[in-house]
Amino acid sequence: MSDTASTRATRNTPDHRPLVGAPELLPSLAPLLTEWVPRQRWFAGKGRLLTGFTLLSATELLPCTDPGAPGLLLLLVRAQQSAPPSRTPVGGDCYQLLLGVHPALSPQLAPAVIGRPGGGPLHGRTVYDALLDNRLCALLLERLRVPGRLGALRFCREPDADIPSGLPGRPIAVEQSNSSIVYGDSFILKVFRRIEPGVNPDLELPRALADAKCARVPAPAAWYEAAAAGEGGEATTLGVLQPFLAGSADGWQLALNALAVRADFTGSARALGHATAEVHTALAQTLPTTELRRPQLEVIAAQMHERLDATARAVPVLQPYRARLRTAFDALAATGHDGRSWAAQRIHGDLHLGQTLRSADEGRWSLIDFEGEPARPLAERRRPQPAVRDVAAMLRSFDYAARSGPAGGDPWALEWARRTRDAFCRGYAEAGGLDPRSVPELMRAYETDKAVYEVLYEARHRPDWLSVPMAAIRRLAAGDEPAVGAEGPGPARAAGSDDGRG
Secondary structure (H helix, E strand, O other), rough: OOOOHHHHHHOOOOOOOOOOEEEEEHHHHHHHHHHHHHHOOOOOOOOOEEEEEEEEEEEEEEEOOOOOEEEEEEEEEEEEEOOOOOOOOOOOOOOOOOEEEOOOOHHHHHHEEEEEEEOOOOOEEEEEEEHHHHHHHHHHHHHHHHHHEEOOEEEEEEEOOOOOOOEEEOOOOOOOEEEEEEEEEOOOEEEOOOOEEEHHHHHHHHHHHHHOOOOOOOOOEEEEEEEEEEOOOOOOOEEEEEEEEOEEEHHHHHHHHHHOOOOOOHHHHHHHHHHHHHHHHHHHHHHOOOOOHHHHHHHHHHHHHHHHHHHHHHHHHHHHHHHHHHHHHHHHHHHHHOOOOOOOOOOOOOHHHHHHHEOOOOOOEEEEOOOOOOOOOOOHOOOOOOOOOHHHHHHHHHHHHHOOOOOOHHHHHHHHHHHHHHHHHHHHHHHOOOOHHOOOOHHHHHHHHHHHHHHHHHHOOOOEEEEEEHHHHHHHOOOOOOOOOOOOOOOOOOOOOOOOOO
């Protein structure tokens, strides 16, 4: 970033008229954003009409009305949509928008263009996706290097974090529920798009694991947040900067590579089970735990029933299996009736092969992306849960690999999934003490719940993939195989996304 840009990043120039508080700002941008936002992968309200936005805050990271120079505007907005489902907060979802502003863009940035406002303080200037502009990505890193406040934002940095200046930034060009920027080969910044008040688990849990000296998860170096709106309110995590594990390969691609050449993957799966158990152990030692007894288990089972019913209404192909799938949830509730209880702790919440990385030099597994399932409310994602929920999700991911990879679900691939699932559970038991196969009621319930989630996701986003979770639905509904060691699990997804595969 130039010296001029650095100066403008910290103070307004004399001829700059701040946008913050300008009443015409959002009305002038709304027509452009109403067209652009629904096309973004991270927009969670697909299928419902977007009618407008409510402005929650506006912060200029670079002044946006200087002639001939780029500006950077961070907006927090609440989407206004028709007929929100019951689980959507009243008033709609909130989003973080990072907008670049420039009189005229270079041809290289043409794909980033959102449009030109027809009025308001940005009249005649081009508004575009700032995270596709390397210069503006560099500005974000500079902000994170220097802790402090700017308007409604607060930039924080771990005291011992070494963040060099001038690292080139590049966006990860893959569709996902958030946006990520890689700086050199040193750091990766995750920008949360759909936001809720409170600490995001992708900041909270890696920091806790760093305190526990768990080396399986990259420790955050810096983050930025929106300050609490009022006394007693919670700050809202907006982005987290973590070390980038250069040279590592994600587990999804490694599994597909093994399937392509019909190679054994049990050694890798067993080692991944070890890594997962180590993370769970460290979380249980560092953060509060609890016991789930009859009342809590009945609530959990009821929520699983509700998700099944809602999905069956949205995806009719699931209807014939509802009654038989319910038995898994009823069996979970019945464990509480028998006086049993289950330990609950903080977990990953969306574990699958795409949330794992294996180093090229040591073959060491790491876990990443602790945000949980972004579609679920933040309070739910931060709630203690049985650790086997993560195990069940990973088992689903092995099934996705076997059914969607080059082998295409042939008998050899399904046997590969069975052996790989079993190896993962063995590794988990060796490192964590609890064999997931010893709690079949929990495993079957959570695997069934995950498969139902996958059915809804694939029906909405990738209908061609619907056959993958439906194969698991048929197996789980039949109930003639053990949930663990059967043909297996997880939603396939593009690297860095949240839909399951990797």
